[in-house]
Amino acid sequence: MMKRYVGVALLCGAAEVFLPIAAQAAVGVAPPAMYPAATWQGQSQAVLRVLDRLDGHLELLTVPVGGSATYRSLSVGVEACVTRPQTLATDAGALLHLKDTSDPQRPPFDGWMLAQEPSVATYGSPLYDVRVVSCAGVSTAPQAGPLPVVKAPVLAGAEVPVEEGGDAPASPPGSASGGPVPLAPDSHNPIPLAPSSGAAPSLAPAAPAQSSGQPLPPPQADPGLE
Template identity: 50%
Template sequence: MKAALVLACCLLARAAGAVEPVAPPAIYPPDTWQGRADAVMRVQDRLDAHIETLTIPAGGSASFKSLTIAVQGCLQHPPGLPSDNAARLTVTDRHAAASGYDGWMFTAEPFVGVFQSPVYGVHLVSCAGAEVAPAAPPLPPPVAPPAMPPAALGPLPPTND
């Protein structure tokens, strides 16, 4: 049944003259990022299991107990690409022996950039807010390949019915 339907479609396309190709969808290159105004961070105090979600504007900072989290920028993939967010952060802890963090954190790869602390966990949840620089470029209009004449299609495939 399925093969007969495919054969009927091929015969109708040949009878109509040329096969009209469909334009592929326009998509962004995989390394395209869109800036966002805010970084949404999840911070956990492992001693008392307190979790707080902080929305920090790019260029600003926020505090959680003895931590200070400064966000230099937040980026996300535009629609049409796999979901991912990246934030450039500086995390400092006021405790004397605590280490800090200065680098990028990603939502799709949470173990690439890790703030290492026995007391606190800091994770990027997402980027939010208004779109800011860098802006994703406009997508190019889709272009369909040229139509093929029926003779270029070759003979019809045999059916197995």
Template identity: 85%
Template sequence: MMKLWSDRVLLCGTAGMILLAGISGARAATGVAPPAMYPAATWQGQSQAVVRVLDRLDAHLELLTIPVGGSATYHGLSVGVEACVSRPQTLAADAGALLHLKDSSDPQRPPFDGWMLAQEPSVATYGSPLYDVRVVSCAGAPTAPQAGPLPVVKAPVLASAEVPVEEGGDAPASQPGSASGGPVPLAPDSHNPIPLAPPSGAAPSLAPAMPAQPSGQPLSPPEADPGLE
């Protein structure tokens, strides 16, 4: 029991020291630089594109790794890749490929030439009743366009640490006891005593005040009023 109590005291003392350190450190706050990230419009070129082809007849999935500038064939579908770009590591993962698709088994259908995005497949689709084509990712060595070096981020310069006055809070009073919200004295001033008022509802006293008697002499009772006998 004593060991458990000592452990609790040690834990509370350590937490108090950490809290005091945090409070004291807040007075000497310094600016912290945000993490360096690429701009949102930055893309990195790569030498290969990974494309997934779905055959709707037998639900077969075929994963094709096609070099940029080359093409691959799945049954009657020809898939050509002109470019493949992906997001850098500091941004949300996404990839896009510039594809050329043509189905030789369906000569009436026009070929597809355009960009397909991995995270937004509904932006551009190949309208074939037989094949569904999706971009999975980019692979291979980095090529143009290059992402370049990360931008240099500087730490912000903070002003002197001062405690702000909250809106609607009590403003500090210039003089005690003033109408601006200063402190009210708890004891009356000895030079200007405050007269005590009789309690509410009490009847005023009708008896005359007793004259002061010299010190050392007994008080004599008041004479009886002859009209009351």
């Protein structure tokens, strides 16, 4: 079975040592676990705020799910109250049944009200204004359930594989096996210039040219040697 390695080059004195180590894939950071956006958790109580428009009085009511409460002439019934889990944006919704006994001509309100979006559903009474504040109590149905399991991603291309028995990486510039080429000649170690022609220069004297058909004159003695 072919193994994959990552090479680590170490400089030990004047020699370069190549040590192969086993390659390992890099593992990223896992995102935090969160519930899906459509997850709601039921609770046993609904916290409501009731405003009397005549005198501006505010009343905070805590009504159990399945029960009812009365504020002056307003009857408030709660059928369900759900809230978002802690890992999602805060919001609460309550299924309410509202009836003003002092105004029998007005039909009762039956529907959902949301804490963060009160304009979606309002109680159209000229006397009372009802808003959902939050849900309280113990957890009931529907259940949010356990958080989903999030796995850390494996980063592709984070390793440098080298096949077993492969060549070691090239020596970096400036190491013992190779050095940088100077851009200018050094005064202490000048670089010799190569001759313009391909042949090497000769230090022996050139042979005299011979003319065709005529003998060479005898050599004359140097007067300084006599």
